Amino acid sequence: MIRLFRTLFLTGLGASLLCFGQPGCGSPGACVNPVSVDNITGTWTDTTNATWSLTSSGTSVSGSVSVPNPGCPTVTWTVSGSITVPLQSDSVQGSTSFTWNASSPNPSGTCGGFTPFTSASLAGTVQNNGNDKASGTFTSPGGSFATTATKSPTDAVMSETTNFVGFGTGTGYLTVGQFRQVLNSSSGSTNIFNGRQVSETTGTGTAFDHCWFPGSTVPKFVTVQGSTWNVGYYSTLDNYWVDDYIGWNTFQVDYYRNHLTPSSFPCDAQIPQVMNIATNGTSGSTTQYTSDTITSTIDTTTVTVSRAGVAALTSYP
């Protein structure tokens, strides 16, 4: 795995309650995902009706491929191969090349009038975002042709862990909390989600902004921005998506403190956040994997932010 390392900064200005991601995902909406898949472990079915059961380790791939032979025992080949992960570049969609070589069929004898080839291969690329679609060329002594493969089931997120990183340190950043999330897989794999894309939507739970008043120059925050993040963007943070910035910035905190009576504090805002993860390659399809609540509270001398129950308080000014 080769990915470009970028320095992580602690600071961030959350001019709204949330949220923005890495370069390219800095604003709401779709964005280029430069992170390539670096673990293709799973079960892939291609259009030849072959089922590839693969384990990925670094750039090596191993496993087996099974192909039914009607009326006869299913034939299983041993698979070896590799993946090639390109150098990450912000403006280029990540795409992982692979070669899967099948050999040593078992049983190898003729049955039902068909004899398994002693070798065959599938070479192509895996799309990121969903990490579950591949396209390429199947080659055997009988010829070559285009094929696609689908990973099923797509790796499910068992849970998401929220980590508070800190409050910002620059002007305007001091009241914005920075939260960093890691996706946990049921298999325990620590990099299976690299290349996936996650996004937020507003949930159906209770949302309120008790600091806002009609005519306020600070927008009323009762919905999330709809940001997108690329999992594994930073090479040292496999399965992480970085970061969710939560809280009013200092100018907005100042605004409310300058315009509301002391008795108005503490005032707070809460938004239900639904987290979705991309499926079906780069098709744009997503599925919800968790939901949580984000909050921020302004008091006369402090500001509190929280995500998924992880809270932090800072004194401001």
Add this chain to the structure above:
Amino acid sequence: MSIYNRSIPGSIFISFLYILTVCTLSAQTVNSVVNADHRPLAGAVDKLQDGLQVTINYEDAPYEHSGDLQDVSTPQQRAASPGFRLLVPVKGEVSTVVTGASDADKMVSILGLLNSHRNAGLPGDFTVEQANGAYYVIPIKVKAANGSMRDVSSVMRTPISLASGERQAIDAEAAIVNAIGKAAGVKIVIGSFPFRPVTKVTLAADREPARDVLARLFTKLSQTPVCYRLLYDPMMREYMLNVQAGQKPAVPVRPADPAIPTVQTPGPFFKKAN
């Protein structure tokens, strides 16, 4: 400098467009945009830009006349702090019709909002300009404290200069608003900023309208449309620059993956025995 900058002042042109609109309404599907708010134009352009699929920026007038302001303090706040007032622009309603998708239609719709605002006697007077591939609703008049109407200029059109250099995104925006403040004698604070603040950008400006520089910054930071709402706080006499997502893009039609027929078993892993 902006590539395209067109101002549409004057009631004659507006009247002409309205006649044009009325004449064509019967033949088209008409949708309307209505918004009631303390800054009805700002909310209306939020709605309008989705419908028209255009980016519309908005700038408040610097409200100062008592008749343009409204106290929205609650009884609880006044009871807790006698004499407390919470002054914001008076509430009002604006509306317009969306008649079509041509550039002229879009301009008609936006001008309709401005005319509605004017006819309702709401604070300030506004016009619309085009630049940087977007529309800009900007103030041209506001009622002075003595009750007379005075001309005002868009602070976002203030020419600014920035030394060339790499900055964090948020620092780049701060540099822009600080340059405006210095040149125009106003205070602008940073509000919503929907970007990763520490993204490094290279930006420079040489006596360019601030909005052009800001548009260039947005282009560097986002692959999707972005707009701003520059809102004036009459109590603190300062602006807050809120940047937000622009029009929601129409959902692109993604071409289907090429159909690859499923191969009948036992398929190409096998050879047919002789």
